[in-house]
Structures are given as C-alpha cells and as structure tokens.
Amino acid sequence: MSTTDTHTKAEAAVASQAAIRGDRRESVSARFKWTTACAIYMLLAFPLHFAFFIMVVIFWAVGVPLTILWVGFPLLYAAVMLARTLAVVQRRVNRAFAGDRTPRSVLSFFDREEAYNGFAYPAPEGVDRFRRLLYPLRDLQSWLDIAWVVTSFPITVFNWCVTFTWTVTVPLALSAPISIPILESLPGAWYNGIGGLLRIPHPMVFDIVLFFLGGLVMLVAAPSVLQGLARLQFVYADLLLSRRARNRADIERLTQSRAAARKAESAALRKLERDLHDGPQQRLVRLNMDLARAKRQAGSDPVKTQAILEEAMVQTQDTLAELRQLSRGIAPPVLVDRGLAAAVAEVAARSAVPVTVHADVPEIPDHVASAAYYVVAEALVNVNKHAGAGSADVVVGVRDGYLRVTVVDDGEGGADRSKGHGLAGLEERLKSVDGALAIASPQGGPTVVKAVIPCAS
Known part of the structure; x- marks a missing residue:
C-alpha cells in the first residue's frame, strides 16, 4: 500500500470521526432544547390552566342548576367559550411540539381537523344566524373541551410539581461542592446534613458527594422524565381535543376518495369507449368492407383483389398498433414489469x-x-x-x-x-x-x- 493511500484513509477516518462527534453534539443540543421547551411548557401551563379551570367550574356549577330559569344558559355559554379558548391554545401547542410533515396541499383537500384550530368551530350549513350562535351548546366538541379542562387539571398539577422540583433540585444539587462549604464557613453556621444525622465520618464530604451524584442522576434522567410527562399531557389533550376532528377528517377523506375514484373510473371508461369508437372500431368497419369488396372481385379482377388485400393488411397492422396504444393507457406493461x-x-x-x-x-x-x-x-x-x-x-x-x-x-x-x-x-x-x-x-x-x-x- 502506498503512502498516499495510507494518508487518504487516515484523513477519511478523521473526517468520519469528526462527523460522528458533530452528530452527537447536534443530538445533545436538540435533546437539551426539547427538554427545556417541555419544562417551560409545563411550568407555564399550570397557572394558565388553573385560572381557566376555576372559571369553567364556577360557571358550570352555577349555570347547570339555573338552566331551569333560562338564566343558566349564558353562564354555560361562557363556560363553553372559556374552555374553547384554552383548547385552541393547547391544540396549537400540540402542533408546535409534535410537528406536522403532511404537505399543505394534501391538508387543503381533506383535513377537517384544521377547522378546529381557530376559535370559530364549524357549524352546520343552512342554519340561521341565531341557531349558529347557539350551536356551541349543542356541539359535542364543546363539551369535550370542558371535559378536558376539568379532567386534565390533575395531570397539569402533577407535571408542574415534578417539573418545578426537578428544575430547582438539579442546580442546587450540582452546586453542592460550592454551596455546602460556603454555608459551613459562615459565622455561627451549624451544618447538620444527612451525613450528620446518620453519624457518618466526615459528614460534609458525604453530603457533597451524595448531593452531587444525585444531581447528576437527575440531570441525566431529566430528558426522559420531563419529555415523558409532557408527552402524557400532549396525548391526553389530543385524545379529547383532536381525535374526534381527526376521525371526521378521515371519514370525509374516504368519502371524497370513493367519489373521486368512481368519477375517475367513469371518465376513464367513457374515454376508452370514445377512443375505441373513433379508432379501432372505424378501422375494423373499413376492413370488413374492404374484405367484402375483395371477395366480390376475387374471380373477375385478381390484381385489384390483391391490392385490396394488401391495403387490408395495412389496416390490420394499424388497428393492432392503436389497440396496443390503448392498452398502455389501461395498464402499461412496462409499469407492471x-x-x-x-x-x-x-x-x-x-x-x-x-x-x-x-x-x-x-x-x-x-x-x-x-x-x-x-x-x-x-x-x-x-x-x-x-x-x-x-x-x-x-x-x-x-x-x-x-x-x-x-x-x-x-x-x-x-x-x-x-x-x-x-x-x-x-x-x-x-x-x-x-x-x-x-x-x-x-x-x-x-x-x-x-x-x-x-x-x-
């Protein structure tokens, strides 16, 4: 092996290792950004969800008994609109975190779920303005929004507690090698940590090592824990806020697909019938007439009969060529083979x-x-x-x-x-x-x- 080849392979190996390190750095960076985004989301979701939860529950609890006097309907309507507001925000958060790789050109045809991304939900066509205004009280998705606001609140509270604990504990634990000696060195300080309670020799060193290692474990586990909690919140929200819309989108898409398939098949059959009538059928009619003429003149004029038969052979070849061309339009052999x-x-x-x-x-x-x-x-x-x-x-x-x-x-x-x-x-x-x-x-x-x-x- 030449020296040049050796250098080339060495450079390729170095480049490969550099690419691997770059991919790892990018992966770590993306993982850190995703974990940070999930933590911020869960920390901010609790106060917002808490405010809407209180208002929706109050309006609902007061409005339901008062519906007998018709006074409760405005309160129920307010509860529906409040729940819808938070639901719209959550749907957009879900889409931002989950991503959507479906081409917009496809969504523009079929995606019924898009209608629920805005504040105005789709209403039946052909109803007057008053009934359209009151339709949110009849829309099943409105009550699913309320159900989500109420039932997902415990999940939001639990996620906030875990996230807050994690984000506060990790930096404190990792800073133990600095913070504990500082606390111990303060005038009049009296430190009695876990090591002191357990009466372990050198309790401060034991606490520093324990807290630091615990902080490292929590830091390493943070992406799995925080992302898992966020996904739990996203999945539950998707189940109540978007699943019904997505099912309706699937039904509409399948209905349109079947109608389009029938229409395309009908158009293809009409085109095939027209092509057969204008092409091979006309040639076959002419071929039949030429053969009949040749039969009549076979005994009296053999030379002319021969010319007619030669022309008929040309017509046959042209007809076969047209039939092959039409068969390519039905099922091209090269596509199958x-x-x-x-x-x-x-x-x-x-x-x-x-x-x-x-x-x-x-x-x-x-x-x-x-x-x-x-x-x-x-x-x-x-x-x-x-x-x-x-x-x-x-x-x-x-x-x-x-x-x-x-x-x-x-x-x-x-x-x-x-x-x-x-x-x-x-x-x-x-x-x-x-x-x-x-x-x-x-x-x-x-x-x-x-x-x-x-x-x-």
Missing part, C-alpha cells in the same frame, strides 16, 4: 420535446405507481400539445412517506384546470388515492406541475 422509473423513462422517450428524467423510486404500491405514471404521461402530453416548450424535466421520488412527482417545462405557461387539457381529470384521479395536484403556470412560463401521493393510501 419494470416499475415506475422505467415507465416514466419510456413515456419521456416518446415525447417530441426533449425530457430529462430524474427518478429514484423504491418499491411502492401498484395504485400509487399507476397514479404517478398518469400524472407524468398527461403532463408530457400537455407539454407536447399546448406548452410550446423546448425542454422539460421530470423528477420522481419518495420523501417522508409521500411519492412526489414534479414536471417542469420552459413553455409559454398559462395552463389551468379550468381550461381542460386533462388536468381536471388528473386531479380527480389523484383524489381517488388521497393525493393532491398543484399547478403553477404564469404567463410566459415556466409551468410546474406537482403531485403528492401518500404511499400508504
């Missing part, structure tokens, strides 16, 4: 406009790959027919559990769903697999078509 990346490359190769493909796709469900294929195929058809583009780029990849497809061309722009060009049908097809379509096409270009499809749809 070789996967999405190869199918996209084949579509790009058939384009009259030069297309550059960047596709790195792992194994994904067949319906997801099929939807992505049609996105690319339809987008490239529009590039060739309408865009006036000189080149196009196709990027296909999976990130965060979503298949993302992007088609960009340098054409004239101006593409719009309302203008047709197959974009509306493409959007319905994507909805049937819980996907979403976004189009940016200013006048003068470029046109960017983006599709996002959940791999687990």
Whole structure:
C-alpha cells in the first residue's frame, strides 16, 4: 500500500470521526432544547390552566342548576367559550411540539381537523344566524373541551410539581461542592446534613458527594422524565381535543376518495369507449368492407383483389398498433414489469420535446405507481400539445412517506384546470388515492406541475 493511500484513509477516518462527534453534539443540543421547551411548557401551563379551570367550574356549577330559569344558559355559554379558548391554545401547542410533515396541499383537500384550530368551530350549513350562535351548546366538541379542562387539571398539577422540583433540585444539587462549604464557613453556621444525622465520618464530604451524584442522576434522567410527562399531557389533550376532528377528517377523506375514484373510473371508461369508437372500431368497419369488396372481385379482377388485400393488411397492422396504444393507457406493461422509473423513462422517450428524467423510486404500491405514471404521461402530453416548450424535466421520488412527482417545462405557461387539457381529470384521479395536484403556470412560463401521493393510501 502506498503512502498516499495510507494518508487518504487516515484523513477519511478523521473526517468520519469528526462527523460522528458533530452528530452527537447536534443530538445533545436538540435533546437539551426539547427538554427545556417541555419544562417551560409545563411550568407555564399550570397557572394558565388553573385560572381557566376555576372559571369553567364556577360557571358550570352555577349555570347547570339555573338552566331551569333560562338564566343558566349564558353562564354555560361562557363556560363553553372559556374552555374553547384554552383548547385552541393547547391544540396549537400540540402542533408546535409534535410537528406536522403532511404537505399543505394534501391538508387543503381533506383535513377537517384544521377547522378546529381557530376559535370559530364549524357549524352546520343552512342554519340561521341565531341557531349558529347557539350551536356551541349543542356541539359535542364543546363539551369535550370542558371535559378536558376539568379532567386534565390533575395531570397539569402533577407535571408542574415534578417539573418545578426537578428544575430547582438539579442546580442546587450540582452546586453542592460550592454551596455546602460556603454555608459551613459562615459565622455561627451549624451544618447538620444527612451525613450528620446518620453519624457518618466526615459528614460534609458525604453530603457533597451524595448531593452531587444525585444531581447528576437527575440531570441525566431529566430528558426522559420531563419529555415523558409532557408527552402524557400532549396525548391526553389530543385524545379529547383532536381525535374526534381527526376521525371526521378521515371519514370525509374516504368519502371524497370513493367519489373521486368512481368519477375517475367513469371518465376513464367513457374515454376508452370514445377512443375505441373513433379508432379501432372505424378501422375494423373499413376492413370488413374492404374484405367484402375483395371477395366480390376475387374471380373477375385478381390484381385489384390483391391490392385490396394488401391495403387490408395495412389496416390490420394499424388497428393492432392503436389497440396496443390503448392498452398502455389501461395498464402499461412496462409499469407492471419494470416499475415506475422505467415507465416514466419510456413515456419521456416518446415525447417530441426533449425530457430529462430524474427518478429514484423504491418499491411502492401498484395504485400509487399507476397514479404517478398518469400524472407524468398527461403532463408530457400537455407539454407536447399546448406548452410550446423546448425542454422539460421530470423528477420522481419518495420523501417522508409521500411519492412526489414534479414536471417542469420552459413553455409559454398559462395552463389551468379550468381550461381542460386533462388536468381536471388528473386531479380527480389523484383524489381517488388521497393525493393532491398543484399547478403553477404564469404567463410566459415556466409551468410546474406537482403531485403528492401518500404511499400508504
């Protein structure tokens, strides 16, 4: 082995170790920030929750008996609105801590839970203003908000006590090597710690070591303890404040997906019927007429019959080619046999406009790959027919559990769903697999078509 290779390997090893140390530092830093954020949240949540808890309980306790006289309804309404205020704050805290990697384009279609992030909850349509104003008293989520304010208060109190104890004890215990000798050295000081009570030799040293080691243990355990308590608070809040909305969002999403699937299937069948009628069916009718004419002239004019048969063979080959083309639109063989990346490359190769493909796709469900294929195929058809583009780029990849497809061309722009060009049908097809379509096409270009499809749809 040469000296150069040895130096190269040594430099690579040093770089690798440096990268590992950097990752560890970043991990420790992120862990410290997350623990600090959880501690601050739990310390601040108690006084806020305590104030709302007192007001909600008072309004509720006074309002329920007085509902017989109708005086209690304004008090119940006030309790509902107070609980809703705290619930909205908690939902936003949950979202800030838990994060949300779902693309906004997908949420804009289906996420019913988004409606509960604001103070005004969704109300039934078609009701007058007065009934809409009183609807919070009938809305189940309003009573779940009140239930959360009341039942989660003990959790908030417990978390605050543990967090306060932890945040105060750790710095005091770690400062024991400094604070205990200082206390002992003060005039008239009389120190009698745990070591003195147990009558251990050198009690001050024993207490310093005991407190310092205890502080270290609590410091090391702080991320697990404080983050665990915070997660308990987040999970319980999510259960009462967001689970119902999320279930409603799932139901709405599935309803829309089924409707979109039926609509897309119906449109595909109509298109297939139209293509068969305008293409192969017309050719077969002409082929039948040519063969009948050849049969009549077979005995009288063999030369003309031969010409007719040759033309019929051409018609047969053209019909077969059209049928193959239509079968690609139903289930492209290359997509089934070789996967999405190869199918996209084949579509790009058939384009009259030069297309550059960047596709790195792992194994994904067949319906997801099929939807992505049609996105690319339809987008490239529009590039060739309408865009006036000189080149196009196709990027296909999976990130965060979503298949993302992007088609960009340098054409004239101006593409719009309302203008047709197959974009509306493409959007319905994507909805049937819980996907979403976004189009940016200013006048003068470029046109960017983006599709996002959940791999687990």
